[in-house]
Amino acid sequence: MNNSNIQGYGIDYVKLQSASIDLLRFPLAIMVIFIHMSPDVINLIDADFSLISGHGIYNVIGILLSHVLTHIAVPTFYLISGYLFFINFQKWSWEGYKKKLNSRVKTLLVPYLLWNAVPFLLTVLAMLAAVAIKGKPIEGVESFIAENNWHIFYDCNEWGTSRINWLGEHLRMTGPYDSPLWFLRDLIVVTMMTPIIYYAIKKLGLFIISILFVAYISRIWTLLPGFHITAFFFFSTGAYFALNKMNIIQFADKYRLLFIPFCIILLVASTIYDGANTFIGQNIYLLFICTGVFTAFYVASKCIIKYNVRPNKMLVSSCFFIYAIHGVNFPFIGSPLSLTRRLLHYVIPGNTGIEEGFCYLTSPIVTAFLCILLLMFARRFFPKITLYFSGNK
Numbered sequence: 534m535n536n537s538n539i540q541g542y543g544i545d546y547v548k549l550q551s552a553s554i555d556l557l558r559f560p561l562a563i564m565v566i567f568i569h570m571s572p573d574v575i576n577l578i579d580a581d582f583s584l585i586s587g588h589g590i591y592n593v594i595g596i597l598l599s600h601v602l603t604h605i606a607v608p609t610f611y612l613i614s615g616y617l618f619f620i621n622f623q624k625w626s627w628e629g630y631k632k633k634l635n636s637r638v639k640t641l642l643v644p645y646l647l648w649n650a651v652p653f654l655l656t657v658l659a660m661l662a663a664v665a666i667k668g669k670p671i672e673g674v675e676s677f678i679a680e681n682n683w684h685i686f687y688d689c690n691e692w693g694t695s696r697i698n699w700l701g702e703h704l705r706m707t708g709p710y711d712s713p714l715w716f717l718r719d720l721i722v723v724t725m726m727t728p729i730i731y732y733a734i735k736k737l738g739l740f741i742i743s744i745l746f747v748a749y750i751s752r753i754w755t756l757l758p759g760f761h762i763t764a765f766f767f768f769s770t771g772a773y774f775a776l777n778k779m780n781i782i783q784f785a786d787k788y789r790l791l792f793i794p795f796c797i798i799l800l801v802a803s804t805i806y807d808g809a810n811t812f813i814g815q816n817i818y819l820l821f822i823c824t825g826v827f828t829a830f831y832v833a834s835k836c837i838i839k840y841n842v843r844p845n846k847m848l849v850s851s852c853f854f855i856y857a858i859h860g861v862n863f864p865f866i867g868s869p870l871s872l873t874r875r876l877l878h879y880v881i882p883g884n885t886g887i888e889e890g891f892c893y894l895t896s897p898i899v900t901a902f903l904c905i906l907l908l909m910f911a912r913r914f915f916p917k918i919t920l921y922f923s924g925n926k
Contacts, residue, residue: 544838550782553833554613555844559901561610562852564603566897569713569860569870572599576807576814587886593804595893600808601800601818605825607716608767612826614720615771616781618727623776625731637724639925645717646686647922648857649710653685659864685710687718688758696815698752707758711861719764730769734776742766742773750819767826785831792831796824847905853924855904873900 572595583589622629660674681689688707696704708715723730733741745766748754754762774781785792799821806814836842859870866872877892877899911919920926 546780546783549834549837550780552837552844553782553830555849556833556837556842557609557613557829558844558852559848561606562855563897563901564606565713565856566859566870566900567598567603568606570595570599570874570893570896572596572893574600574807576811577805578811587890589886591886591890591893594890596807597800597804600810601803601821602825604808604818605822605829608763608822609826609829610716611720611723611764611767612771612774612781614724615730615768615773616775617771618724618768619731619772619775623778625728625735630728633727634724637721641717641721641724641924644853644857644922644924645709645714645721648714648861649685652861652863653681653710655864656862681710690715693809696752696809697812698754700751700753704752705756706761711857713860714857715761716764717856718759719761720768722759723764723768727772730765730772731776734769734773739773742770745769746823750816750823781827781830782834785827786834788827789831792824792827796821796828799824847909850923850926851905851908853926854908854922855901857922858904858907859900869904870896870900873903 572591574592574595577584577593577596580589580592582592584593618633622633657674657678660669660677663669664671664674686709689710690708690712691705693706694703698704706715709718745762749762749766752762754760773779774784799817803814803818803821806817808818809815860868862868874892874896877896881888881892908919908923911922
């Protein structure tokens with residue numbers, strides 16, 4: 534029997550882990566879209582309306598899905614990335630490191646550069662067309678280019694400046710022109726720093742993970758763009774599992790009675806306090822994320838074992854494309870997500886809780902599948918170009 538099998542049950546945890554990772558990929562992509570829905574809600578403590586009304590239910594669902602539950606997506610992605618980087622890289626080799634980086638150039642760097650450069654250039658061309666056709670001043674184009682320039686690839690967008698860490702210092706989030714790809718920028722940075730991560734884990738073991746955990750929940754960390762603590766903590770945690778030959782599914786299953794109850798309690802508390810948007814909430818929901826990541830692995834594995842749910846290859850291969858395209862602005866139409874929301878509100882007019890709730894819940898799903906249709910079209914007619922944009926998938 535395989536060492537990864539549990540005696541008496543015959544469960545191959547290596548295969549189960551691989552299948553669980555693939556099964557999680559598409560739901561994580563949907564979660565990211567929900568985050569960017571940015572519903573107009575307030576925390577439940579300050580709500581001056583009944584929570585069982587249409588508006589109240591919309592408020593609760595909006596906080597739950599956009600401000601709390603879905604925020605496990607990026608940390609889970611980082612943990613998976615750290616694990617996969619080191620799973621076949623047990624002993625350090627600079628030659629092996631070079632091969633890993635060469636691989637990441639195709640899967641990370643090239644699509645990252647394209648998804649920031651192309652939309653930016655299209656916007657510049659649209660502005661130049663407005664200058665030529667409508668006689669708009671060329672100074673607007675010059676100013677747009679000067680304000681963004683090379684920052685489109687790193688930190689031309691900024692948000693989250695109202696949040697503070699345990700020292701009372703104001704935080705900030707930055708992102709490239711395609712702002713949802715801030716997580717990819719940080720992944721590229723942390724991937725380049727894997728020699729340090731490797732030796733830190735080998736020498737310090739769980740101690741360095743504990744230090745990163747404290748930095749994560751306290752947010753006492755550098756504000757340098759590209760070095761977000763979320764990337765370093767969860768990527769390093771995934772690396773720790775890989776370098777110590779620990780199976781994530783076995784770990785989640787072993788400690789399920791710890792993770793699941795705390796996850797549920799922290800999810801409820803984080804929803805009440807509106808996640809990172811209140812002082813109390815931002816401290817609770819970080820603990821929720823830590824438990825939620827492993828709960829997600831546990832749930833995915835049980836869906837496979839008990840209900841025979843299997844990852845769909847098309848959905849799995851489309852996740853990167855969905856991440857990259859759903860939130861980036863294009864000339865005349867905006868982002869695919871904003872376009873979908875406008876179309877749904879046009880088809881389903883009204884501003885009651887029912888209409889708002891329906892559009893809110895369906896917009897991410899519709900957006901994702903429109904992105905998939907676009908990807909299928911691109912693969913059919915522009916297969917080589919599409920590979921560059923979809924991370925070689």
